[in-house]
Amino acid sequence: MIDGVIALYIFMLAAFTGYEVISRVPVILHTPLMSGSNFVHGIVLVGAMVALAAADTTLLRAIGFVGVVLAAGNAVGGYVVTERMLKMFVTAARKKGA
Amino acid sequence: MPSPSTIQTLTQLSYLIAAALFILGLKRMSSPVTAVSGVRWAGVGMVLATVVTIGFMGASPLNLGLVLAAIAIGGIVAWVSGKRVAMTDMPQMIALYNGMGGGAAAAIAAVELYTGTETNVVHLTMATIGGFIGAVSFSGSLIAFGKLQGLITKSVRFGGQKFVNLAILLICAALGFMMVSGTQSGAPIVSAFFGFALLLGIAMTLPIGGADMPVVISLYNALTGLAVAFEGFVLDNAAMIIAGTVVGSAGTLLTQLMAKAMNRSLSNVLFANFGETSSAGTAGVTGTQKAIEASDAGVMMAYSQKIIIVPGYGLAVAQAQHKVWEMAQLLIDHGVNVRFAIHPVAGRMPGHMNVLLAEAGVPYDLISDLDEINAEFDTADVALIIGANDVVNPDARSNKGSPIYGMPILNADKAKNVIVIKRGQGTGFSGIDNALFVLDQTRMLYGDAQAAVGQLIQAIKAAG
Numbered sequence: 001m002i003d004g005v006i007a008l009y010i011f012m013l014a015a016f017t018g019y020e021v022i023s024r025v026p027v028i029l030h031t032p033l034m035s036g037s038n039f040v041h042g043i044v045l046v047g048a049m050v051a052l053a054a055a056d057t058t059l060l061r062a063i064g065f066v067g068v069v070l071a072a073g074n075a076v077g078g079y080v081v082t083e084r085m086l087k088m089f090v091t092a093a094r095k096k097g098a
Numbered sequence: 099m100p101s102p103s104t105i106q107t108l109t110q111l112s113y114l115i116a117a118a119l120f121i122l123g124l125k126r127m128s129s130p131v132t133a134v135s136g137v138r139w140a141g142v143g144m145v146l147a148t149v150v151t152i153g154f155m156g157a158s159p160l161n162l163g164l165v166l167a168a169i170a171i172g173g174i175v176a177w178v179s180g181k182r183v184a185m186t187d188m189p190q191m192i193a194l195y196n197g198m199g200g201g202a203a204a205a206i207a208a209v210e211l212y213t214g215t216e217t218n219v220v221h222l223t224m225a226t227i228g229g230f231i232g233a234v235s236f237s238g239s240l241i242a243f244g245k246l247q248g249l250i251t252k253s254v255r256f257g258g259q260k261f262v263n264l265a266i267l268l269i270c271a272a273l274g275f276m277m278v279s280g281t282q283s284g285a286p287i288v289s290a291f292f293g294f295a296l297l298l299g300i301a302m303t304l305p306i307g308g309a310d311m312p313v314v315i316s317l318y319n320a321l322t323g324l325a326v327a328f329e330g331f332v333l334d335n336a337a338m339i340i341a342g343t344v345v346g347s348a349g350t351l352l353t354q355l356m357a358k359a360m361n362r363s364l365s366n367v368l369f370a371n372f373g374e375t376s377s378a379g380t381a382g383v384t385g386t387q388k389a390i391e392a393s394d395a396g397v398m399m400a401y402s403q404k405i406i407i408v409p410g411y412g413l414a415v416a417q418a419q420h421k422v423w424e425m426a427q428l429l430i431d432h433g434v435n436v437r438f439a440i441h442p443v444a445g446r447m448p449g450h451m452n453v454l455l456a457e458a459g460v461p462y463d464l465i466s467d468l469d470e471i472n473a474e475f476d477t478a479d480v481a482l483i484i485g486a487n488d489v490v491n492p493d494a495r496s497n498k499g500s501p502i503y504g505m506p507i508l509n510a511d512k513a514k515n516v517i518v519i520k521r522g523q524g525t526g527f528s529g530i531d532n533a534l535f536v537l538d539q540t541r542m543l544y545g546d547a548q549a550a551v552g553q554l555i556q557a558i559k560a561a562g
Contacts, residue, residue: 007339029130070201079144
């Protein structure tokens with residue numbers, strides 16, 4: 001479905017997008033942002049599930065299982081800590097306004 | 099069940115929407131006001147992609163059961179640990195979750211390579227490179243976690259270390275070439291390949307000192323993104339390619355910004371074995387540290403016009419952020435102009451101090467970064483250093499022999515008085531003596547940051 005040059009175009013455009021989106025982030029949000037981007041690459045979960053779904057030997061199932069456990073940890077953990085951190089900024093902003 | 103082509107289209111559409119939500123989410127995280135909604139948008143994208151994949155991936159009942167069990171285990175453990183972890187321990191948790199992502203990318207590559215049915219050279223190459231990067235990021239992030247958590251306290255360094263690492267890298271390259279070219283393949287080669295890749299991550303990270311961890315975690319974050327993108331190519335998965343690449347490029351930019359803030363190149367952080375030269379470079383620091391009692395320091399601060407507080411890692415360790423804000427509010431009530439000065443690499447991650455101060459409820463307009471605040475130290479009556487060290491060391495400006503020479507610092511030494519809250523007389527994490535601590539106008543307040551600030555609060559209250 002995605003092949004050769006098309007994949008390279010996707011790669012290039014995504015690389016520029018990442019650069020542009022991040023370059024406007026203030027320093028104070030760097031830690032939550034790193035955490036947020038950490039959550040985003042948790043999409044690896046989708047790939048790990050596909051790999052485990054296609055596994056047909058015990059070895060492959062074991063590796064795939066570990067992969068899905070790790071990927072789910074990345075996605076869920078990344079989301080939880082990012083949301084916790086960002087909520088604090090909202091509280092601080094409100095206190096400033098009050 | 100819809101037809102295979104319909105399934106394909108629906109799956110790809112859900113990935114497209116997920117990718118758009120990730121980018122929009124990251125964009126919204128660029129402002130404090132919209133930041134929470136940003137991570138939620140990205141979360142919606144993640145749930146959508148996950149649910150659609152589970153529904154349409156056509157797994158056998160056994161494999162489907164394994165998938166659901168694995169998600170439950172990984173998800174629940176991460177959910178509980180993520181909810182429980184203290185804000186001060188955030189850097190190592192991010193390192194840990196990031197390492198898990200890298201490990202997952204490596205596992206995808208391992209499944210592809212062990213299966214051995216893939217013959218497309220481009221796909222094999224992508225799987226191999228992605229697996230390598232993922233494995234390095236996995237073991238490297240675990241070491242970074244261990245160091246920040248205090249499980250690994252020694253930085254292992256020995257002569258010729260760079261050459262050992264280079265040798266491991268070359269072995270990985272050779273094994274990778276064998277797998278891709280098909281000259282030698284099979285399970286033993288694949289196992290050796292991943293074994294050496296994991297070893298390289300460990301060997302690369304062990305010699306790096308704690309002060310450089312922000313840069314290292316950020317680098318591994320970018321690397322995991324790249325690994326995910328490479329595995330996305332292998333699986334024909336556009337969501338993984340886009341999300342992985344966006345994180346890879348964003349993480350690279352962030353890593354560069356951090357290295358720049360320390361006036362060091364990335365290769366310098368990774369290969370210079372920071373700290374080895376410190377014993378030679380600190381001969382210039384002479385003089386003695388002069389102690390002060392909390393009661394005297396409190397009176398001095400209560401009658402000041404302007405105080406600049408410089409927080410560092412010591413504040414995080416002591417969980418002193420709430421006490422510090424309580425003290426600052428007390429001083430503001432006394433009519434003191436209180437400001438917080440944050441160095442870009444204070445703590446163990448960029449913005450680490452901002453997160454802690456935000457947790458305590460300190461308003462943004464009291465918090466300034468290096469460029470904004472540095473001219474103001476000249477007019478400050480007191481610079482209060484709480485658990486910060488290298489980021490206020492004037493040697494970085496003046497002593498060419500110092501290992502941190504050239505790093506931009508906060509000019510705390512320009513203040514009329516400097517009070518340093520510090521646990522003991524020793525050097526900081528990087529092992530470098532600090533010329534600020536022996537200046538004439540500097541007084542040392544020894545003790546745990548939270549306890550010391552508590553004493554200061556009592557003293558300020560007593561001062562009326």
